[in-house]
Amino acid sequence: MKMVDEEIKAIVAETLAEQHRLQQESIDAIVSKEVASALVTFGIEDDDRKELRADFQHLRRWRKSVDQAQRYTLKAVITVIATGLMGAVFLGVQVMLGK
Numbered sequence: 657m658k659m660v661d662e663e664i665k666a667i668v669a670e671t672l673a674e675q676h677r678l679q680q681e682s683i684d685a686i687v688s689k690e691v692a693s694a695l696v697t698f699g700i701e702d703d704d705r706k707e708l709r710a711d712f713q714h715l716r717r718w719r720k721s722v723d724q725a726q727r728y729t730l731k732a733v734i735t736v737i738a739t740g741l742m743g744a745v746f747l748g749v750q751v752m753l754g755k
Contacts, residue, residue, distance in 0.1 A: 692702065700708055 695701075695705075
């Protein structure tokens with residue numbers, strides 16, 4: 657009796673695992689089809705995917721270079737302001753000592 661119960665459990669577990677795998681494959685196929693359909697509605701065909709990827713990579717490089725330029729610009733502005741303040745303080749001290 658115990659052997660039969662274990663065999664039944666094994667068969668049920670195997671059947672459920674196979675059913676889960678088949679459902680997952682169906683879900684994956686449906687999602688892939690819908691994503692492709694959505695891209696087509698935006699005018700992006702299957703052949704355009706490589707170009708689209710290259711465009712996104714170019715945009716990412718452009719964004720990173722703009723971010724870097726903004727950081728350098730901010731540092732330059734801070735440096736100019738600090739230098740100007742230090743120069744003003746130096747001139748003020750010279751004027752005070754010269755009197």
